[in-house]
Amino acid sequence: MKKQLLALLALLFTFSSYSQLQFFSDPEPLDSLNSVKGENYIFFDFDNSIIYYTRERHPDNANGTQDVGDIWMSAAEDDLQVPLKMKVNDKNFASPIGMTADGQYFLYNYVWYDKGLYYGKVMAQNQKGKVQELEIPYFKNRSPLQTGSISNDGKYLFFSLENNLGYGVDDLFVCFLGDDGKWSSPRNLGNTINSKFQEISPFLAPDNKTLYYASNGQGGQGSFDIFYSVRQDDTWQNWSQPVNLGATVNTSGAETSFVFSNDSDYAYFVSTQNSDGYGDIKRIKIQANFEEVAVDTTQEVAFDIESGMMDYVTFELHDKASGELIAGNAVLTGDNTLNLVIGDDGVRFDQKMGAITVEFKSEGYFSYKSKYDLDTMSLEETYSIALDPLKEGSVITLSNVLFYRGTANFIEGSEDELDLVVEMMEENPTVNIFLKGHTDNVGNAMLNVELSQERVYAVTDYLVSKGIESSRIDGEGYGGEQPVASNTSENTRKLNRRVEFEIVRVN
Structure with a gap:
């Protein structure tokens, strides 16, 4: 058909x-x-x-x-x-x-x-x-x-x-x-x-x-x-x-x-x-x-996907806490610079655009940025992007801020997500954050606490180097005391090695 x-x-x-x-x-x-x-x-x-x-x-x-x-x-x-x-x-x-x-x-x-x-x-x-x-x-x-x-x-x-x-x-x-x-x-x-x-x-x-x-x-x-x-x-x-x-x-x-x-x-x-x-x-x-x-000029027009005309990949934005559909912007970075308003029916990218990097934004939410190869994505599926609300008490995990094992040194590419934190704090000057550093439970518990605290310091130093006032940032390292996944296998244990931040002030 x-x-x-x-x-x-x-x-x-x-x-x-x-x-x-x-x-x-x-x-x-x-x-x-x-x-x-x-x-x-x-x-x-x-x-x-x-x-x-x-x-x-x-x-x-x-x-x-x-x-x-x-x-x-x-x-x-x-x-x-x-x-x-x-x-x-x-x-x-x-x-x-x-x-x-x-x-x-x-x-x-x-x-x-x-x-x-x-x-x-x-x-x-x-x-x-x-x-x-x-x-x-x-x-x-x-x-x-x-x-x-x-x-x-x-x-x-x-x-x-x-x-x-x-x-x-x-x-x-x-x-x-x-x-x-x-x-x-x-x-x-x-x-x-x-x-x-x-x-x-x-x-x-x-x-x-x-x-x-x-x-x-x-x-x-x-x-x-x-x-x-x-x-x-x-x-x-x-x-x-x-x-x-x-x-x-x-x-x-x-x-x-x-x-x-x-x-x-x-x-x-x-x-x-x-x-x-x-x-x-x-x-x-x-x-x-x-x-x-x-x-x-309202009209609905059917485009023939099999002929290769007007092939689109569709995204929607959702509130991560409530699941509700929200409006916002999709900003393409790099050579494909574009700013698209997302309405109730989402945003569509022409599949001929190939590989793109997109930052999804919405007022009152923490942005999400990722790379996509549109040519390999389904035209029949609507891709959901969940954004964390910037409400007091919200805890947001920086999933792509990674460290070399046993150190507080960032793995290359971690800066991209840290830059989103900088952007959020610049756009929301009344927001303060509390950083939380975590490790898995492998090794000495006291050393893990020290390591997680050093990682908090590393994130703080990066944000301050980008112009964020140090008075707006606090934090603590918890070692392996607060796991979010099982520590029985490496696949789940790596989820416990994370940095989070909590919104502690919004006026």
Whole structure:
């Protein structure tokens, strides 16, 4: 009997959208605004009254010419001639995001450097000047640069971030405002938008579908060029092929930060071409027209597996404790870099991809990473991946952290799973762990306790070497006192030689 695979091709609605943005002048620099230093990362507020931007290494910055970026603003009604420093600035990098839809908060990016690493967060300043951090779950940036914007309706936040969920250096992500007023964790916009290089300065047009951004990994006129791409559905990972804005805007220099407001006659952007400093703000006269049509494209299509077309291996994620199906990401590493959202029906990999390494992730769970040869796996079976929940009291076994017999020296490859612990603790800064070292019952019991304690120390040293604070890690060696399997044979005895960690604090 001919075997077939049914695949749901699309979500309920796929949006057919097109954008029209016509240029009616050559770009002109705003000479009254630009300095001999660098202007960058624009936000033009939606009522056309204020332009915000980052000014680099200016003598009037909070830390003078050593300051990597302060936010400045200028009044549009004064022909952009009155730059004013904002109170949010200090010695670290800051770039504007924009105003919330209710006008109550000004959002901005903030990046600092500490102990060899960069860290990023999002700040909110209210109308009285009070500043607080915006709560975004699992927000992480390791780039010295963090750019972003907020949509006109205030429902979507966009960022350029460098983290373990990206395809290269700086990638573009989106966060969603929930009905409860809380922001979702960042979602990668996928590998049509993102490349192995840098994508920065995202800006969403008024149709909430057309994204403008700068990239140095998509080809073009110079180092950074400005592109646009149209969202095809509500996954936010299915985009039209990026289109270069062309030679009217892009040059052999670097162009970034393309923005325009709802009823503005001009678009604004930053260019280093013929600038009097590192980057100058320019404007170009535009006419913008955005239309959209919602088209129902839901359909089930049968693919012939025997013919070799569309052969898929299917995975599902489950809560290891409850067995419930959970959603998450599947991130391919190495040469096959891909980030796939896992829904209720799992995630499918084209069998033609061959050997791959996949990290399965879900918010609130410890990630799992493994290698698979898709060509040897069954197309009829759904492979279940069980993830340990990060709940206080949960005990998680590091099955692939192995030691040479009788020593505290790691066997090659153990670092892969230890790096997942590092990643988890970076993404969950309120989590502390208690390490537990175990041996089998062979040999002297006291020496086994000492050996298991040395292995705890080895794991601790590794985590600390990767930037995790030692105060977040405690542990003890138990020798062979707590077996999980029989010690009567080597096949089961090896299961007792293990390292575990317990979640002892989650806020």
